[in-house]
Amino acid sequence: MVNKEEFFYQTCAEKVRRGDSTPFLDPRELKQVTSRLKGVPCSVFLPFTNCTSAIVYSEEIPVICLEIMNFSGTHQDILGVLYHHKLDRHVWGDIIIGEKSYLFVLSSVADYIIDFVTEIGKQKVKWQKVEMDIASSYQPEYQFLQVIVPSLRVDSILSKLLSKSRSQILEILKDAYFLLNYEIQKKPSIILKEGDIFSIRHYGKYQFVSVKGYTKKESLVLNIKKY
16 A cells, blocks of 8 residues: 555656646655656756755746735744645745745645735735746855754754753654654654754754764753754
8 A cells, every 4th residue: 555655756746747746845755756757857946046845847837926015024923824724835835034025835825825814923914926036046044053962862952942841842743743854753762863954843944963062061062053
């Protein structure tokens, strides 16, 4: 029997073979789908360098770039409202926050967002369709953090990073809110490796960059990059 993940990859590949396109794919999904399309004429849409979502298409790019008007919030604020409206993560792609903020979405949901997503947090917002190449030169900005932890276990790092108790971290893992390298992980004992990318729903996305050193009590000092 084909599992759910494999079924998704096969379905995406079949859509492209028929002349259609995939939904937004994270880097792991993109690799899996393109490996099933060897010899099939198709292209990959990347809205900007170092983006985290892509679409494989054969003819037309089914993507709309929406500018968020009157918005001064955070990446997490936008994620929160998308989840609140029960929009599947594959229908929206990268979010750009800056003097002007943008969201890449599938054209099939653009009008829904414009008509019904009228508040983000406590802010009234409006959406405007703009040219997709408006963000082509965008370079993501990162926040660099240092955290001190007793080990490289997921529960230890998340507890320190989010300032939460171990029991609260176990709930986050249990509820499938933690993604490691774009896969749901629920085991608190998983050991992170340098280069691992992880995200926590409602809290953001991070990368474990390196071990900087050790404290006098032999705790680890980690370099963490926050997206």
